[in-house]
Amino acid sequence: MCGIIGYVGPRPAIEVILPGLRRLEYRGYDSAGVAVLEGGELQYDRAPGRLSVLEGLLAGRPREGTVGVGHTRWATHGEPTEANAHPHLDCTGRFALVHNGIIENHAVLKDRLVREGHRFGSYTDTEVIVHLVESSYRGDLEAALRAALDEVEGSFAVAVLCRDEPDRIVAARRNSPLIVGLGDGAQYLASDVPAILPYTRKVLYLEEEEMATLTREGVALRRLDGTAVHRTPTTVDWDMEAAEKGGYPHFMLKEIHEQPEAVRATIGGKTDRSRLRRLFGGLGIEAETLQHVERVVVVACGTAWHAGLVGKCAIEDLAGIPTQCEIASEFRYGAPVLGRDTLVVAVTQSGETADTLAGVRRAREAGAPVLAVCNVLGSSVPRASEGVFYTHAGPEIGVASTKAYTTQLVAMTLLATYLGLQRGTLDRQRAGRVLRAVGGLPGALREALAADAMVQECARRFQDSRTFFYIGRRYNLPTAFEGALKIKEIAYLHAEGYGAGEMKHGPIALVDPGLTAVAVFSEGATHDKMRSNVEEIRARGGRVVAVAPADDAEAARVADFVLPVPRVDEVVSPVVNVVPLQLLAYHMAVLGGRDVDRPRNLAKSVTVE
């Protein structure tokens, strides 16, 4: 998973490429490189490490070429070294190529190319493509790239420059995102919109198996089989502010604080029954299909999977439909029993997660209707699905997902309510109460965020813990999973999410003063059970932080520290309860001096297996 940018126009390409790469760093940041066409030659620069290393290199080597490509890498094949950084060149130095994706048959292709006399300079899977282009080139770059891609298996978004055709960039995609930005006398190419937003809002989304040739005069789209494609550009209405930090020290903190607005955007207006019907009526799946659903299977990864687990509780409670929630990387290789009466719901922020996308394709092949719950407009998962509910959380740049998660929770709750009403399993009063609770979420989130100073104090008090156990029950078991994931991924602290009732079946043996349990209290039947679970931990010397309403005297009595949240209906409690856990992870990470927005070994969208 990597970021690609390209520019052809009147300016030195580097002036567009470097800031663009900075905005794409969330896609990968272990090495970076650029190539420009200058004075009839290809000039290229690459550097391992963060983009600043490449910027330092280029400060001493001004590049004036006005056609160029850039790349920020997240290693899959080959260590993050200079040699493995993109762009890759062929043996003659005539072509430079950048790639996002994985070439699965690279070993076989490389053996053959080496036998034919090609010399390889890297350990990447990507390099085979540029050698294949070199082999096929007969004076037509587009034809050569098409021939090369005909031989590769796997996923790619590629862009290639050729010394002999210095006015153009040729690009193509299969299972990896790529967009083209249309300017006046200048054209842009990128993995994602924020990279080109300062220059243009007119965007062409490349579809599967399509290629684009960019010149100053314009862009020609074709299918990989050579047939011409005509498409009207989309106008992107995000403003740049939305993709920048807006005064917060980190994107993650900004995005945590954006949750009231993000959730409001997901709800998109009044929360009443007729609006719900209009909303789900227009998603692309027939109301009748949804009415006759016998089973729901949610497919997702990571944080999105946690949203799916909450969705399972809500769909079973409100709609009475048996629901299972599958990790996409398992689902895609399993033997799922699916049919037209099983609704598959694919939950994904980016819409580009390779395993989720593969799960969607698997489900579609089996004839199941697939509804995507997704944030990124026009991304691969919604396009591969029958219907889509966009969460409209806005761009999420911090690697750790926050506002994408809470908006996914809202989407799942609305879906459960809609299904319950459609099937007559949910009475109007209960539906009304749930919808009012959803409508009250922006205010409740603001209230939860107001406790930030207490969360910061809590982070200071408990940062020395050896290990954390996040415990929850029912709706808030996934909240516990999510809290533990957050603190692991950005603060690098050991944490486990666990069913509170399961502690006594093993993990309680770990309890001592070095263990902190973060107990997420739910309303309803499990509240008293949680209190007993917490007392068991305290009795063995463990320390306890409770997430509970400020007026929950029982939670306050048994815990060492309470992170207060507003009292809301249990169905929507995961939305507010996760807020102090996001903030706790954030403050622990800051106290530990971690790189909050770009945690080590992680990348924002996982477009490879």
Ligand code: F6R
């Ligand atoms: C964790 C996180 C990941 C993602 C997962 C799925 O903070 O962000 O666990 O949730 O990689 O990504 P999407 O939602 O883009 O499919």
